[in-house]
Every structure is written in C-alpha cells, then in structure tokens.
Amino acid sequence: MLSYALRRLLYLPLSLFLLSLLCFGLRAITPGDPVESQLPPAESRTASSKPAAYDASYRRAAAALGYDLPTFYFSLNNAALPDTLHRIGRPAERRMLRALTLSSGNWPAVQDYYLAVRQLAFGEDTEAGINSIPVARRLLLQDDPKAVAAAVNSLPDDQLSQPVKAAFSQVMDGSQRHRLLLPAFRWHGAQNQYHHWLLRILSGDFGNSYLDRRPVASKIGQAMRWTILLNGIAILLVYLVSLPVGLYAAGYRGSRFDRYSTTLLFILFGLPSFWIATLVTNYFTTPAFGMDFFPSMGFGDIPDGASWWTALKIRGSHLFLPVMCLAYPSFAYVSRHLRRSAVKELDQAYVTTARLKGLSRSQILWKHVLRNASFPIITLLGGLFPALLAGSVLIERIFNLPGMGQLLYTAAVGRDWPIVITLVLLNGLLTAAGLLLADLAYAFTDPRVRLGSATTFTNNAA
Known part of the structure; x- marks a missing residue:
C-alpha cells in the first residue's frame, strides 16, 4: 500500500498542474478588470x-x-x-x-x-x-x-x-x-x-476580493469552519444511520424491516432537500403556525462566558434542521448501495463457514460482511470528502448560514471572481485527495487487493 501511495503521489503534480492551468485560464477569461x-x-x-x-x-x-x-x-x-x-x-x-x-x-x-x-x-x-x-x-x-x-x-x-x-x-x-x-x-x-x-x-496568497478588498484566504477560512461543522455532522449522521439500516436490510432481506425501510428511504430520497428546507423553515421556525420549535437563521450567538452546555444547546438548535436537510437524501443512497453489496457477500462460501462455526447473524454482518461489502461505501466517502468543504449552496442560502456554499453564491452573484476561482481550485484539490484516500482505503479494507495491478485484482476476484 505504501508503494502505491507513493506512485499516486507522483501522479498528483501533473493533475495539480492541469488543474492550475484550468483555474488560471478561468482567471484570464472572466469578465471585469x-x-x-x-x-x-x-x-x-x-x-x-x-x-x-x-x-x-x-x-x-x-x-x-x-x-x-x-x-x-x-x-x-x-x-x-x-x-x-x-x-x-x-x-x-x-x-x-x-x-x-x-x-x-x-x-x-x-x-x-x-x-x-x-x-x-x-x-x-x-x-x-x-x-x-x-x-x-x-x-x-x-x-x-x-x-x-x-x-x-x-x-x-x-x-x-x-x-x-x-x-x-x-x-x-x-x-x-x-x-x-x-x-x-x-x-x-x-x-x-x-x-x-x-x-x-x-504561498497561500489568493488575492483580494473584488467586493470588499479583503484577502480571499481570510474570507474562505471564516466560511470553511462553519461548513466543516455542518457537513461533518451531516456525513457522520448519514453513516451512523445508513450502515446499520443497509446491513440489517441485507441480513433480513424480504422481511418487513427490509420492505418498510426501503419504502421510507426511497420516499425521502424523492423529496428535494431545498423544498423540505423551505417547508421546515416556514412551519417550524415561525410562531405563525404554532410550531416555533427552532431558530430560523444562522448558527446562533454564544454569550461571553457561557457554559459548554449552553453553547451546545444554542448550536444544536440552529444546526438540527440544516443537518437533517443535508443528510436525509443520502440515507437511501448509501444504505441501498451497502444492502446490494452485502446481499452478494451473504451468498459467499465464507458466510456459510461462519454460520457453521456458530457465529450469530449480527457477528457475521458486522465482522465479516461489512468489511467485504464496504467498497461502495468507500467510493462514496471519496466523493463526500470534497463536499465536506464545498458546502451546500441551497441549504446555506435557505438557512442563512455563512459557509462555503453561501460564500460561493455571493461571490458568483457579485462577480467576485478571485473567490470563485479559488473555490474551484480548492474543490479540485479535495477531489484528488478524496480519490487517493478512497484507493488507500480499498487496500486497507481488503488485503487481497493489489492496487496498481489489474491482473492480480482480477485473479483474486475470480
């Protein structure tokens, strides 16, 4: 795995060079002086x-x-x-x-x-x-x-x-x-x-913003911490819910749990997140409908000297709705991928051997099947890594969250091209890093995989 990581790192300079040419070209053709x-x-x-x-x-x-x-x-x-x-x-x-x-x-x-x-x-x-x-x-x-x-x-x-x-x-x-x-x-x-x-x-100098002449790095740094908090919690919630749902749906395939969870998750998957976000902000954040359960905008202001419990309540009340709106569309996507892969693994010979040894269904699912069925999950995680910092434009706009998505929207509307181009460059870097981490996770999860050798992988798979 170390040799493959070194080979991939040798390929990175070419990818980053091409990415820099793309961003520099965008910088040259953008309107304005x-x-x-x-x-x-x-x-x-x-x-x-x-x-x-x-x-x-x-x-x-x-x-x-x-x-x-x-x-x-x-x-x-x-x-x-x-x-x-x-x-x-x-x-x-x-x-x-x-x-x-x-x-x-x-x-x-x-x-x-x-x-x-x-x-x-x-x-x-x-x-x-x-x-x-x-x-x-x-x-x-x-x-x-x-x-x-x-x-x-x-x-x-x-x-x-x-x-x-x-x-x-x-x-x-x-x-x-x-x-x-x-x-x-x-x-x-x-x-x-x-x-x-x-x-x-x-050297970290991305220029100055056209709108307020502040350094681009300073504006991105302020927005990045909020996006990491928001999307980090959402991604964690997605895997905490989707992994057990997908595994148990495969282990109890055809059962009521499998049918009901599949129906519910696909209904959620079909509901646009921006529409749900608009509904919950209208009904659950205003006193007009008698359901003023959550604050409507921002991340909340923490008073000076507030305890950690007070800070947690303020942040939690502001984060609950946007986190749920970000996370629920991925529940069905991740869990169904894991279920399909786990169903194939349950038909393998090693599962039959584990059953003959007296292992319970939960032990088989979590100790053996999950590791071998996790390739789709790792692939999705590699794509989610750049999303951790890219943010969600619609969700952050609806809830007025000062994250990367909100910053990108404001910069694009105001033609603040240094920020737009820097965000494109940052997203490309994170995408390359996410793909590299996903490939390394393949080798860590399944030692049979010999990355960089297609014939070895084919022989092992056969």
Missing part, C-alpha cells in the same frame, strides 16, 4: 476628471500585480504581433493595438499611432483640443478598425490632430499583411503571469 478593481476608490473616481493621473495609477497597479508580464512561459503568435504587447497595462488598449496590428500587420506604424493618440488624449493643451481630446480617448478603447477609421476622420483639421491622422494613414498605407502568415515562437522564462500567480497560490 482585476487591476481596476484593486485601485483605491479615490483614484478610481479620477478616471473622468483626471484621466492622465488615473492612467498613471492604473499602470502602477498593473505593474504591481504583474499584469504587465507575458501570460505564460512561452507564446506562439504570428510575426506581426510584438513580444512587448503585454506591457500595455489596460486591457482595452491591448485589444485595440492587437486588432489594428492584425488588420495591417505593421506593428511599428501601429505603435506610432498609439503614441500619437495618447499624446492627444493626455496632453497638457486641453483648451485647444477641446473637440479632439474626447475622440482620442475613445480611440484608445476602440478595437474595431472600421470604427477607428471613422473616428479618426471625424477629428478636426487642427495642429493637435494632424499627428494622429498622419500616423493612422501610415498604418493603413504601410500594410504588411504577409507577416500575419509567419509564425513566431517566443520564450518568456519565469517572468510571466502564470508563474507569479502560481507562486502566490503556493
């Missing part, structure tokens, strides 16, 4: 009143966050695009330059045009360029070549606008579209956005 979201509100308000100062602040923030670096270790583009385009801080300006370069293939002329437009847009002579400056600032954000041409032609024929018009004419007249057909491979080394992002992730 991450640099602008990190600017102080005072500087963001200067975008219209003091555009030159705002542009300088934006460039400093982009350099501090590493957004002026290449995206990856290497790039493969056509020869017309330069290897310095990433140094343009604002995404809208990069898109404009990229569109004009792909239209003409003449990067030097596009660069001269860009410098001329910036000089006009952020020049000091604002009174003389009162008509041309707004057009120039729009040109910096325009990535449609036809719209750019129309805007340039609309500039007044004055001394300030002439450099822009001349530079744009050079872009159009000096077309080098043949360069678009030539490939260009460029190696950027470790000075790239992905490398810096990965180093920050490994």
